[in-house]
Amino acid sequence: MALTSSTLQTIFSSPSVASRARTTSYSFPRIASVPRLSRNAVLCMATGQDEKTGQTNEPAAAAPPTTSQIPAIPPPPPKPKVSTKFGDVLAFSGPAPERINGRLAMVGFVAALAVELSKGQDVFTQISEGGTTWFVATSVVFTLASLIPLFKGITVESKSGGLMTSDAEMWNGRFAMLGLVALAFTEYVKGGPFV
Structure with missing residues (x-):
């Protein structure tokens, strides 16, 4: 991941890419403005470890919606009962x-x-x-x-x-x-x- 990031930064910072970007109607955003992640941060994100404590953090599973979160669909109106007396x-x-x-x-x-x-x-x-x-x-x-x-x-x-x-x-x-x-x-x- 770090290798890919540095390769992309090198490609986009080259003068030939910058000159092509100026001649077209659009321009690429500067990659330099994106903060660099350290190698440990990438590994921590991949393994699920906390960077400071080193403990493994499992991603929390999404909790199923409770009945109060689900919109209530009104039941169909009941058919009137017909008396046969x-x-x-x-x-x-x-x-x-x-x-x-x-x-x-x-x-x-x-x-x-x-x-x-x-x-x-x-x-x-x-x-x-x-x-x-x-x-x-x-x-x-x-x-x-x-x-x-x-x-x-x-x-x-x-x-x-x-x-x-x-x-x-x-x-x-x-x-x-x-x-x-x-x-x-x-x-x-x-x-x-x-x-």
Whole structure:
């Protein structure tokens, strides 16, 4: 190491290198400004001995970072637990009542308008002439089809996407409930079919 250092100093201090350095656009830093290391310092650094005491010093291994030094990554938010209890699913603010009523109202509104257009009967006549059995059968099928996924823990929000979202279904059901009530009230006041 000392031999290499003195050789480099000799090369860079020669006049030919200095003249070449002046003709180019860059210059080498003067090696003379770097402090010279003694031969013992080089050996001490290579063997790991302290120059003054002569004791061997092993380089300290880098300590692994502690948990306080590692930045904490927040865990993903937990998925909300869906209750599958009968009382929770069918509670007033639960997921089933308004959704089932909205689905039944959508089917009822479309069916009432279709029968009224085809036969000219109002809602009350449709109900009195056999519409009750169709209403009960449709109610049972739609209620079971709506409750089975809810009791398995599947939410409507998890299956919605694009245009068919759970909010769109909820609003369509609300409008259908209002429409069915408005249709029945209009036909009652009018005394006959709406169309």
